[in-house]
Amino acid sequence: MAKKKYIISFPHLGNYYVPIYNLLNNTVDKNLCEIMIPKKMTLRTLEVGSKASPEHICSPFKYNMGNFIESLENGANVLIQAGGGCKYGYYAEVQKQILEDMGYNFTYIQLFSSQKLDINYIYNSFKMFNPKLTIIKLAYNFLLAFKILFILDKFEEYIRENMVYQINNIDFLKLHKDFLNELMEVKDINKLNILKKVYFKKMYNVKLVSQDIRDKYIKIGIVGELFSSMEPFSSMFIEKKLAEMNVKTKRYTTVTYLLFKKGFSQKKLLEESKNYINYQFGADGTESIAHSLELINMGYDGIIHIKPFGCTPEINAMPILQKISNDYNIPIMYITFDSQMSEEGFKTRLEAFYDMIKMNKEKKHLA
Amino acid sequence: MKIGIPRGLAIYEYPILFEKFFLNLGIDIVYSNITTKNILKNGINLDIDENCLASKIFLGHVNDLVKRKENEKIDYIFIPRLCTFENNDTICVKFFALYDICNNIFDSNFITINIDYEHNQSELKGFLKLGKKLGFKYTDIISSYIKARKSQDDYDRKKLNEQSFKLYQSNNKLNILVVAHPYIVYDSLVGKPICNKLEKLGVNIFFANINNLNMKNNKILKKKKYNIKNQNYLKISSSLYWKSSKALLNGIIENLDKIDGIIYLSVFPCGTDCLVYELSSRKIKDIPSINIIIDEQDSDIGLDTRIESFVDILNMKNTREILKKSKVI
Numbered sequence: 001m002a003k004k005k006y007i008i009s010f011p012h013l014g015n016y017y018v019p020i021y022n023l024l025n026n027t028v029d030k031n032l033c034e035i036m037i038p039k040k041m042t043l044r045t046l047e048v049g050s051k052a053s054p055e056h057i058c059s060p061f062k063y064n065m066g067n068f069i070e071s072l073e074n075g076a077n078v079l080i081q082a083g084g085g086c087k088y089g090y091y092a093e094v095q096k097q098i099l100e101d102m103g104y105n106f107t108y109i110q111l112f113s114s115q116k117l118d119i120n121y122i123y124n125s126f127k128m129f130n131p132k133l134t135i136i137k138l139a140y141n142f143l144l145a146f147k148i149l150f151i152l153d154k155f156e157e158y159i160r161e162n163m164v165y166q167i168n169n170i171d172f173l174k175l176h177k178d179f180l181n182e183l184m185e186v187k188d189i190n191k192l193n194i195l196k197k198v199y200f201k202k203m204y205n206v207k208l209v210s211q212d213i214r215d216k217y218i219k220i221g222i223v224g225e226l227f228s229s230m231e232p233f234s235s236m237f238i239e240k241k242l243a244e245m246n247v248k249t250k251r252y253t254t255v256t257y258l259l260f261k262k263g264f265s266q267k268k269l270l271e272e273s274k275n276y277i278n279y280q281f282g283a284d285g286t287e288s289i290a291h292s293l294e295l296i297n298m299g300y301d302g303i304i305h306i307k308p309f310g311c312t313p314e315i316n317a318m319p320i321l322q323k324i325s326n327d328y329n330i331p332i333m334y335i336t337f338d339s340q341m342s343e344e345g346f347k348t349r350l351e352a353f354y355d356m357i358k359m360n361k362e363k364k365h366l367a
Numbered sequence: 368m369k370i371g372i373p374r375g376l377a378i379y380e381y382p383i384l385f386e387k388f389f390l391n392l393g394i395d396i397v398y399s400n401i402t403t404k405n406i407l408k409n410g411i412n413l414d415i416d417e418n419c420l421a422s423k424i425f426l427g428h429v430n431d432l433v434k435r436k437e438n439e440k441i442d443y444i445f446i447p448r449l450c451t452f453e454n455n456d457t458i459c460v461k462f463f464a465l466y467d468i469c470n471n472i473f474d475s476n477f478i479t480i481n482i483d484y485e486h487n488q489s490e491l492k493g494f495l496k497l498g499k500k501l502g503f504k505y506t507d508i509i510s511s512y513i514k515a516r517k518s519q520d521d522y523d524r525k526k527l528n529e530q531s532f533k534l535y536q537s538n539n540k541l542n543i544l545v546v547a548h549p550y551i552v553y554d555s556l557v558g559k560p561i562c563n564k565l566e567k568l569g570v571n572i573f574f575a576n577i578n579n580l581n582m583k584n585n586k587i588l589k590k591k592k593y594n595i596k597n598q599n600y601l602k603i604s605s606s607l608y609w610k611s612s613k614a615l616l617n618g619i620i621e622n623l624d625k626i627d628g629i630i631y632l633s634v635f636p637c638g639t640d641c642l643v644y645e646l647s648s649r650k651i652k653d654i655p656s657i658n659i660i661i662d663e664q665d666s667d668i669g670l671d672t673r674i675e676s677f678v679d680i681l682n683m684k685n686t687r688e689i690l691k692k693s694k695v696i
Contacts, residue, residue, distance in 0.1 A: 054645040056636035056660075086460055087638050093606045094642050097649050110606075277467040279448055279481065282460035309417070310636050316464035318415045323471045336417060 006033040006107075006129055009071035010080040011064040012041055014230040016255055018152060018183050020080075023145035026187060027138060028129040036076050038067040041233040045070060050339045052098055059308035059338055060227040061091055063234055068095065072104045078129075083112040084258075086283040086313055144192065148183055151196050153256040155179060158203060161250065164217060164243045165208040175202055214248075218357055221295035222251040223288045224306035225314050228337050229253040235306055235337055236346050245354050250300070252291050253284065262287075276320050283313035289320050292332070296324070302331045302357045309338035331357060368501065369395040370478070371432040371441040374402065375425035377449055377462060379550035380611065384519040385445065385480075388494065391511035392503055397441060399428040402556040406431055411663060413472060420557070420634035420663055421550055422461055426472070433475045443478040443501075444469075450483035456610040459639050490516075523577075530577050534625050538571070541681050544622055546575040546615050546644070547632035557634065557661055564671060565630075568678045573626065575618030576611070597621075603650050604643070612643045619647060628655045628681045630674075635662035655681060 008028070010020055017037050024035045039045065041063065049066025068079055079099075083089040092110040099106065109125050112118075127133050159172045166172055179199045186192045208214075220242060228235040229251055242249050266280060269290035280286050292303050305321055307314035318334060325332040333353045335346070370389055372378055378385065389396050400406065402424055410427030432444050446469055449462040466479040478500065480493040491512060498508030534542070543565060545552055552558035552574060565572050579597040600607060600616035607613055619629065631648065633640035637660075648656050657677045659670070 054641040056638070057641050058638055061642075087642060089608060090606060090639075090642055093604055094646050097646055101649055276471060277464075278470075279450070279467060280463065281467070282450075282463040285460070285464060310638050312419075312460045312638060313464075315415050315418050316460065316468060319468050320471050 004077075006078050007036050007076045008033055008078040008080065008129070009036040009038055009068070009076035011067040012038050012231065013227070013255075014232065015152065015156065015180060016149070016230070018180055019145040019148040021184050022148055022186060023141055024129075025184070026141045026144065027126055027133065029132070033078075033129045036071055036074065039070045039074070041067070041231070046339050052102065054094075056310055058087060058310040059234065060088070061095070062339055063227070063231065064091065065095060065098070068099060069102075072099070072106060077105065078107045078109065080109050080111065083110055144186070144189055147189060147192060148186065149259075150256055151192070152180075152183065153254040155199070155203065157254065160239060161248070162206075162208055163239075164246060164248050165214055167207045167209060171206045172203075175199065175206070217246060217248045218302075218354065218361065219248045219250070219300045220302045220304055220357070221292070221298075221300045222249055222304050222306060223291045223295070224253075224284070224304075225308060225311045226253050226258060226284055228306045228308050230255070234308065235335075236341070236343055238304070238306065238335075238350070241347065241350055242354075245351070247354060250295065252287065276323065281313055281316050283311075285313035285317040288314060288317040289324070292321060292324055296328050296330055300330075301361060302333070302353065304353070305332055305334045307334075307336055309336055331360070368443075369397060369439070369441050371397050371399065371436070371439075371444045373399045373425060373428035373432055373444065373446065375399075375428045375554075376421060376465065376550050377447045379548070379553055380449070381519060382549075383522045384515050385447065387515035387518045388511050389445075391514050392498065392501070392507060394501070397432075397435075397439060399431040399435075402428070402554050404556070407556060407663065417636075419461070419637055420661060421548075421554075421637075422465075423663065424554065424556065425465070426469075429469055429473065433473050436475060443476050445478055445480075447480045447482070450481070450488075451485040452482070452610050453484055455485075455608060456613070457608055458610055459637075526577050527579070530573055533571065534573065534622065541570045541628065541678065541685070542573060542622075542626045543570045543628045543630060543678075543681070544573045544575055544619065544626045545630045545632055546619060546647075547630075548611055548615070548640075549576050551632060551634055551661075552576065558632065560667070561630075561632065561659070561670070561674065564674055565678070568675065570678060573622060575615045575622070578614060578618035578621050580614050580617040603647050607643070609639050609643070612639055616643065616647060619651065623651070623654070626654065627685065628657070628677065630677070631656060631658045633658075633660050635660050655684065 006028075008024055010017070021035060021037055028035070045066035046062060047066070048069045049062040049064070052069060053062045053065050064081070071079070081092045081095065083092060092108070096108045111122060123135055123138060126138055156176070159176060163172055182195055182199075186195060222229065222238065230253060232239065239249050239251070266286065269286050270277070270280060273286070273290045273293055276289060277286070281289070288305060292305075295303055305314070305318070321332055321334075324330075331353070333349070335349070372385065386396060406427035407424055408427070409430045410423035410425065413426045413430060414423045429444065429446070432441060435441065436444070446466045448466045449458050451457045466477060469477055478497065480497045481488050482490055482493045491509075494512045495505065495508055498511070499505075545558075545562065547558060552562070562572055580600065597617065599620035600613045602620050603616045607616065629651070631640075631644045633644065644658060648658065655677075657673065659673065661670075
């Protein structure tokens with residue numbers, strides 16, 4: 001009797017399905033397993049996710065749930081979830097229980113349990129998908145995946161910063177799409193380096209407007225919770241919408257930052273914002289405050305603070321941001337994304353914010 | 368010296384510890400008034416509107432103390448900052464930031480204690496820093512802390528004994544377990560009316576936050592990790608890391624065979640509770656339960672109806688079982 005195939009799936013987070021897919025693709029035995037990238041996020045994802053979730057949990061839970069359900073409907077039978085600070089570390093257990101109660105049959109793997117990395121556990125879980133796997137091979141694949149992650153973050157950061165300056169509107173978009181497709185199938189680090197060189201050269205060669213025109217653009221910084229920062233669907237493509245209005249945006253949160261830089265920078269961030277806070281806020285609360293101050297120093301015209309519904313760390317940061325906004329006389333807009341937001345209303349708010357900043361700027365210019 | 372303590376959130380987790388510590392050092396303490404509609408109203412005006420009800424009530428209490436500060440000559444307002452505990456336990460992130468939030472919202476004198484085991488700030492260390500800031504000698508601080516800790520432990524033990532005694536007394540009344548954080552269930556605006564209502568309906572109420580897990584060993588110098596007894600909550604959830612939620616689940620499991628119904632009580636929008644209660648109500652299926660979420664606009668009448676019908680259902684279930692046993696049905 002032929003053994004049933006493992007069909008592995010995971011939740012979406014921006015374009016980070018690329019390194020995850022690459023890691024799984026290189027690690028698992030193709031005869032035993034299949035990798036299923038979850039369906040692209042749609043309104044239906046959120047709908048089925050919300051239906052299965054507790055009512056007032058923060059929305060990332062609902063998005064994850066929606067991804068899982070859509071994958072399970074398409075035949076997935078292994079689900080992978082990570083874990084982290086605040087409530088994220090506890091998502092896994094509740095999601096597993098709910099999905100089981102819904103009648104699905106699956107294996108559930110939580111890579112990081114209660115904020116600690118258990119290498120042995122990860123190795124054993126992957127061994128299930130590839131009996132011949134050695135720990136060295138797994139380490140190499142992880143390294144490769146992390147390298148892809150770095151490159152992807154760097155690439156996307158450059159695009160985000162310069163998207164609004166490009167002369168030909170689709171240059172970056174096309175380049176980005178091709179690069180993602182190539183990255184998915186990379187097998188070793190040497191090839192990755194070559195690929196990086198080629199695409200980064202192309203990226204730097206995209207024609208941009210000259211510096212003196214750039215200075216006239218309005219600059220808005222985006223701070224806030226990690227999921228809505230990194231998953232454009234959950235924040236209604238805020239960066240793209242702002243770019244269409246000719247606004248330059250900047251955001252700090254990327255997976256590279258969260259995994260590797262955050263741990264070292266906590267003290268520095270606290271030092272930067274010591275006029276306002278004495279202690280850490282948990283999750284990304286401290287970052288929101290410190291980065292807002294940084295953005296103000298860099299001369300940004302406004303800040304947008306985004307969070308999904310029910311995000312306690314970011315709500316904690318809001319009173320302090322309000323005070324900063326008063327002290328430095330800088331506009332800060334607070335946007336909460338939940339499962340029932342209308343896109344038109346959101347657009348109106350963005351436009352009003354933009355108009356207000358523009359008028360402020362003109363007033364300053366005249367005075 | 369006089370210190371004001373707002374009656375909300377962290378204070379309910381340690382009702383005796385802070386009070387006794389200050390009293391032992393010879394400091395006068397004054398609590399804010401009990402929660403009223405007016406306090407809540409002030410809290411709502413001060414707080415971010417998406418914040419949870421408990422935090423709005425807390426800010427209302429702080430506001431109450433800030434207003435009374437001049438007249439009653441309060442030197443400091445005490446707002447503890449709780450973060451991480453022994454054994455990688457943690458607490459809702461709201462508690463991480465309370466002190467800083469109040470510092471930014473109000474213009475007043477605040478004082479804090481930082482308990483953060485992950486960053487090497489144990490309870491003892493926190494109290495030493497607090498005492499030093501208030502200008503006391505180390506010897507006084509340590510002896511006050513030890514005495515206060517002992518009083519807190521005695522108080523917890525006494526409460527537990529009372530509750531278990533009540534559980535073993537057999538009477539024909541229904542036993543209902545109220546699962547809620549202490550700052551909700553003992554609050555005079557949120558939890559108290561519900562408990563009063565239940566008592567009026569003739570039920571025995573038990574509290575899940577009183578249980579064996581909260582009984583600590585009395586060692587003062589605690590290690591970062593040690594073995595804990597009575598970890599019953601593992602039967603419901605293995606990856607839980609919130610200290611107070613662990614205690615609640617423990618309370619459920621310990622009393623499971625003696626109770627007729629469970630009331631899960633939380634405030635809107637509590638993220639930790641909605642995950643933990645969801646899991647718990649999915650795992651414990653043979654005991655009827657009701658999930659009550661209270662927000663700032665609740666009408667008492669709708670709530671009364673829900674509680675009454677819940678008790679009625681439990682009563683009917685019990686009668687049916689008795690009849691079944693005596694083979695009437």
